[in-house]
Amino acid sequence: MLEKSQNLIFVGMPGSGKSTVGVLVAKRLGLGFIDTDLLIQQETGRTLQHIVDQDGYVALRKAEEQVLLNLNAQQHVISTGGSAVYSDAAMRHLKTGGTVVFLDISLDTVFARIGDFSLRGISKKPDQSLLELYEERSALYSRYADLTIRGDVLNHEQVCDALIDGLSSIKNPAAPNS
Ligand SMILES: Nc1ncnc2c1ncn2[C@@H]1O[C@H](COP(=O)(O)OP(=O)(O)O)[C@@H](O)[C@H]1O
Ligand SMILES: O=C(O)C1=C[C@@H](OP(=O)(O)O)[C@@H](O)[C@H](O)C1
Ligand SMILES: [Mg+2]
Numbered sequence: 758m759l760e761k762s763q764n765l766i767f768v769g770m771p772g773s774g775k776s777t778v779g780v781l782v783a784k785r786l787g788l789g790f791i792d793t794d795l796l797i798q799q800e801t802g803r804t805l806q807h808i809v810d811q812d813g814y815v816a817l818r819k820a821e822e823q824v825l826l827n828l829n830a831q832q833h834v835i836s837t838g839g840s841a842v843y844s845d846a847a848m849r850h851l852k853t854g855g856t857v858v859f860l861d862i863s864l865d866t867v868f869a870r871i872g873d874f875s876l877r878g879i880s881k882k883p884d885q886s887l888l889e890l891y892e893e894r895s896a897l898y899s900r901y902a903d904l905t906i907r908g909d910v911l912n913h914e915q916v917c918d919a920l921i922d923g924l925s926s927i928k929n930p931a932a933p934n935s
Pocket of ligand 2: 769770771772776839877878880881
């Protein structure tokens with residue numbers, strides 16, 4: 758069984774599968790599921806796109822940090838938004854209660870899955886290129902990850918399998934023994 762206090766926290770670029778794979782993993786492991794993007798929208802009463810368009814990317818990062826710091830979940834898969842890793846305080850809070858999984862995908866896969874970034878409320882500096890954003894974030898995702906799984910060469914179910922296999926090989930994972 759899982760450690761009582763443990764969560765599984767997904768980080769990665771938009772399009773990496775945090776939300777869709779996250780739900781599948783939660784079902785497979787008998788965990789609850791939280792998508793922090795939806796919490797931000799519920800708590801602010803606005804869509805993420807609206808926050809970025811009206812107030813800018815810094816406002817979205819602040820709202821995201823607040824939601825993450827207020828999380829007090831146990832035995833949940835927590836799918837974060839792609840920019841969660843910009844808050845060291847939030848990531849340290851999440852890591853105290855769980856295992857962080859980085860779903861790693863190529864920049865080409867990001868483009869293929871996301872399409873038009875201007876319609877996706879991406880939290881980035883207006884003058885930052887997507888390559889720069891990708892490189893900046895790859896370093897941050899790796900910094901916080903306890904486990905890294907490729908999210909672009911496998912289908913959803915295969916990513917789940919790889920993740921569950923991977924959890925059994927790391928120290929003190931939020932994974933079942935069986
Ligand atoms: N392993 C995968 N294989 C194929 N498509 C995937 C895979 N993971 C995610 N996707 C697709 O990519 C899109 C974005 O997935 P999503 O879970 O919303 O990513 P995120 O929450 O990381 O932004 C969805 O259409 C999803 O079905
Ligand atoms: O990477 C980003 O800057 C963002 C990713 C989105 O979540 P997903 O990573 O689930 O798409 C969402 O939090 C917001 O639109 C900002
Ligand atoms: Mg998502």
